Amino acid sequence: AQRVTQPEKLLSVFKGAPVELKCNYSYSGSPELFWYVQYSRQRLQLLLRHISRESIKGFTADLNKGETSFHLKKPFAQEEDSAMYYCALSGSGAGSYQLTFGKGTKLSVIP
Amino acid sequence: DSGVTQTPKHLITATGQRVTLRCSPRSGDLSVYWYQQSLDQGLQFLIQYYNGEERAKGNILERFSAQQFPDLHSELNLSSLELGDSALYFCASSVYGGGANEQFFGPGTRLTVL
Numbered sequence: 001a002q003r004v005t006q007p008e009k010l011l012s013v014f015k016g017a018p019v020e021l022k023c024n025y026s027y028s029g030s031p032e033l034f035w036y037v038q039y040s041r042q043r044l045q046l047l048l049r050h051i052s053r054e055s056i057k058g059f060t061a062d063l064n065k066g067e068t069s070f071h072l073k074k075p076f077a078q079e080e081d082s083a084m085y086y087c088a089l090s091g092s093g094a095g096s097y098q099l100t101f102g103k104g105t106k107l108s109v110i111p
Numbered sequence: 112d113s114g115v116t117q118t119p120k121h122l123i124t125a126t127g128q129r130v131t132l133r134c135s136p137r138s139g140d141l142s143v144y145w146y147q148q149s150l151d152q153g154l155q156f157l158i159q160y161y162n163g164e165e166r167a168k169g170n171i172l173e174r175f176s177a178q179q180f181p182d183l184h185s186e187l188n189l190s191s192l193e194l195g196d197s198a199l200y201f202c203a204s205s206v207y208g209g210g211a212n213e214q215f216f217g218p219g220t221r222l223t224v225l
Contacts, residue, residue, distance in 0.1 A: 036216075043114075043115075043216045043217060043218045043219070044201065044203075044216040045215075045216065046213050046214070046215075049213070086154065098144060098156040098159055098167050098169055099144075099146075099154075099156060099203075099214060100156065101146075101153060101154035101155075102153070103153040104153065104154075
């Protein structure tokens with residue numbers, strides 16, 4: 001079974017401080033990992049995925065297979081980063097491409 | 112709007128009733144996914160269709176069913192509704208049915224069962 005754990009329901013940081021949103025996963029094969037973000041009154045949208053290894057809006061995430069983690073990081077938080085963040089996992093076998101989501105972390109950036 | 116659309120936005124109904132939620136995928140996307148978001152369970156995958164055929168099933172109750180039509184829009188039917196079915200139901204679409212394809216989400220339908 002695949003599982004995603006986001007240990008923090010709420011994370012508050014000051015503007016300009018570093019941010020790290022934690023995500024741990026459980027999957028027996030080679031997973032695809034994603035971070036989705038939901039800004040206030042907007043729909044869920046993809047922030048980044050591990051296979052593209054890109055930085056979006058200053059956020060990065062590294063897949064650590066040894067620790068089964070995919071933490072989201074940003075060196076300097078901005079007020080516009082305040083949102084709900086969901087870590088998600090997709091399997092790599094046929095019939096397993098649906099997303100398994102963590103319960104989400106609400107990031108609040110204090111001005 | 113060429114994104115994923117869902118209707119209705121809100122739905123209030125009574126226990127025992129049946130409702131239908133509708134989803135139109137992005138133009139060109141062949142795959143549709145349904146998710147349920149509740150306070151206690153979070154976002155949970157229900158079912159996936161690809162080009163009209165069921166591709167994968169998640170934690171979908173037997174009282175729930177879905178289908179994807181030839182024009183690729185999808186409907187999620189919820190019957191014999193219970194209080195616990197109150198939730199936000201999201202539809203997502205992607206170009207293909209597999210791999211690390213980005214899923215694009217709709218705005219959701221909020222279902223309230225009284």
